[in-house]
Amino acid sequence: MSYFIDLVVVGLSLGMVYALVALGISLIYSGLDVVHFAHGEIYMFGAVIGLFLYDEFHLPFPLVLLGSMILTGLLGVFIERVFYRRILRTGGGYTVAGLGMVICGFGMSIVLQNVAYLIWGPKARPFPVTFGMPVELGNITLPAAYVWIVLAALVLMAALHIFLKKTRLGLAVRAVAGNKEIAYLMGINVPLTISVIFGVACALGAAAGVLVAPINYVQVLMGTGVLIKAFAAAVIGGFGSLPGAVLGGLLVGVTESLGAGYLSGSYKDIYAFILLIFVLMVRPAGVFGVLVKVKA
Amino acid sequence: MLTTTDVVGGYGSVQILNGVSLKVVRGQIVALLGGNGTGKSTMLKVLSGLIKPWRGSIVFDGERIDGMRPDRIVRRGLVQVTQGKEAYPAMTVEENLLLGAHVCTDRAARARGLARAYEYFPILKERRRQLSGTLSGGQLQMLCIGRGLMSEPKMMLLDEPSAALAPQLVLDIFRTIGRICRDGMTLLMVEQNVRMALLLAEYGYVIKDGVIHLEGPAEKMINDDAVRLSYLGGTVAGRDEKMAL
Numbered sequence: 001m002s003y004f005i006d007l008v009v010v011g012l013s014l015g016m017v018y019a020l021v022a023l024g025i026s027l028i029y030s031g032l033d034v035v036h037f038a039h040g041e042i043y044m045f046g047a048v049i050g051l052f053l054y055d056e057f058h059l060p061f062p063l064v065l066l067g068s069m070i071l072t073g074l075l076g077v078f079i080e081r082v083f084y085r086r087i088l089r090t091g092g093g094y095t096v097a098g099l100g101m102v103i104c105g106f107g108m109s110i111v112l113q114n115v116a117y118l119i120w121g122p123k124a125r126p127f128p129v130t131f132g133m134p135v136e137l138g139n140i141t142l143p144a145a146y147v148w149i150v151l152a153a154l155v156l157m158a159a160l161h162i163f164l165k166k167t168r169l170g171l172a173v174r175a176v177a178g179n180k181e182i183a184y185l186m187g188i189n190v191p192l193t194i195s196v197i198f199g200v201a202c203a204l205g206a207a208a209g210v211l212v213a214p215i216n217y218v219q220v221l222m223g224t225g226v227l228i229k230a231f232a233a234a235v236i237g238g239f240g241s242l243p244g245a246v247l248g249g250l251l252v253g254v255t256e257s258l259g260a261g262y263l264s265g266s267y268k269d270i271y272a273f274i275l276l277i278f279v280l281m282v283r284p285a286g287v288f289g290v291l292v293k294v295k296a
Numbered sequence: 297m298l299t300t301t302d303v304v305g306g307y308g309s310v311q312i313l314n315g316v317s318l319k320v321v322r323g324q325i326v327a328l329l330g331g332n333g334t335g336k337s338t339m340l341k342v343l344s345g346l347i348k349p350w351r352g353s354i355v356f357d358g359e360r361i362d363g364m365r366p367d368r369i370v371r372r373g374l375v376q377v378t379q380g381k382e383a384y385p386a387m388t389v390e391e392n393l394l395l396g397a398h399v400c401t402d403r404a405a406r407a408r409g410l411a412r413a414y415e416y417f418p419i420l421k422e423r424r425r426q427l428s429g430t431l432s433g434g435q436l437q438m439l440c441i442g443r444g445l446m447s448e449p450k451m452m453l454l455d456e457p458s459a460a461l462a463p464q465l466v467l468d469i470f471r472t473i474g475r476i477c478r479d480g481m482t483l484l485m486v487e488q489n490v491r492m493a494l495l496l497a498e499y500g501y502v503i504k505d506g507v508i509h510l511e512g513p514a515e516k517m518i519n520d521d522a523v524r525l526s527y528l529g530g531t532v533a534g535r536d537e538k539m540a541l
Binding site: 168171172174175178179181182184185186187188189190 | 365370375376387396
């Protein structure tokens with residue numbers, strides 16, 4: 001029994017990582033109507049920048065997390081302003097330019113991988129932060145890193161929720177996600193708000209990267225696998241739904257952990273997709289999704 | 297307050313406005329009338345900045361606003377009130393209203409706006425925690441007018457406030473619009489309900505094929521044979537409705 005609980009807890013903490021990445025993907029999708037395929041590399045950059053801050057400045061872990069989120073968020077804003085926005089100038093807005101944006105996302109993913117490769121090389125590097133003694137929860141002991149992941153992710157999700165529900169800018173973000181023309185008529189600076197959406201989404205991806213780094217290695221290719229699983233998580237929860245992204249992430253994490261523990265660890269990557277296929281058979285729009293997304 | 301001169305514009309390469317000149321005096325209600333596909337909605341989009349005019353000038357409150365981004369136009373005090381169906385259904389009534397006050401960073405101004413919207417439309421206060429998707433058509437229209445008032449604009453552009461409403465509701469909404477005007481607002485109203493619009497407005501423009509086809513004081517237009525034949529179905533304007541307003 002305690003083995004089962006162990007697996008669930010580990011699964012939940014990894015699920016939080018997927019959930020953070022999926023939240024970013026869903027946020028960009030609901031705001032811009034495009035799927036951002038370079039988000040795995042944003043996650044990788046988060047981890048790499050975090051490691052850089054830790055190595056060079058010996059900052060405490062919470063500051064590393066915060067610093068990496070801010071820097072990666074700015075990187076995201078830069079990418080959106082300089083590259084993605086140009087595609088939109090060809091006309092049609094975000095929805096029509098969608099396919100071009102998807103291709104551009106793939107391209108950006110390759111570019112970012114190679115930039116990281118040129119700067120930091122191909123070697124996997126450890127993130128040697130120590131969190132102190134393992135935490136005792138009843139009859140199971142858990143490395144403190146997992147507790148950190150869960151707590152930090154919960155704080156970030158709560159912050160995102162408050163931002164979207166209670167602040168003036170958060171309301172503007174939701175308005176732009178709902179309908180850009182009407183958002184304009186409300187006096188909202190739509191291009192700026194889109195940059196904010198992009199920055200916040202990238203900051204969340206970076207947080208996932210920094211949080212996972214101490215239990216994994218930091219390496220250039222770490223983003224690809226996570227992107228696909230976060231993508232599965234977003235689809236399971238209902239694409240574009242933020243609560244769905246969190247639920248999907250947790251489901252993927254737990255499924256993967258249980259599968260690896262009871263069936264076989266070497267097929268670890270398959271379980272998320274078996275879950276995905278199963279959910280899509282039962283509920284094609286995902287758990288919280290609506291089949292046709294009506295945008296007035 | 298608002299003067300447009302020879303505004304030409306359209307979507308893509310399709311020209312819809314062929315030179316529209318109109319004028320709205322401060323404190324007046326002006327009606328912009330016309331059937332489907334005559335260019336009145338396009339004109340509204342040009343005024344609010346959603347599409348850029350190809351030629352011509354728009355001067356609002358002494359400043360050129362043609363080609364300006366919509367959010368900047370809102371900041372200058374010219375706000376478009378959307379049709380009721382364009383409220384955000386997944387947001388509460390109060391969130392929709394607060395969105396209208398996006399340009400006010402000052403907390404007190406936002407609270408003042410809410411109080412004002414609730415004063416004109418008490419039903420919104422009752423429903424303020426409900427999702428606006430659950431409101432009726434009339435309530436949605438009230439919500440959108442209230443939302444337009446939130447940033448304390450100098451002038452509002454109304455996009456068919458009577459669209460898809462029952463006659464009694466139209467009367468209620470128009471009565472409130474009249475009150476808003478008497479309280480110091482300038483209004484340009486795009487309408488299909490020609491009779492009601494002319495009863496409420498001081499001046500009217502009829503747009504046809506992208507140009508101003510007819511114009512004049514509303515009193516005169518409503519008795520004008522040409523207007524009556526083409527837009528009022530040949531009936532005489534109702535005195536009762538005038539009284540009700």
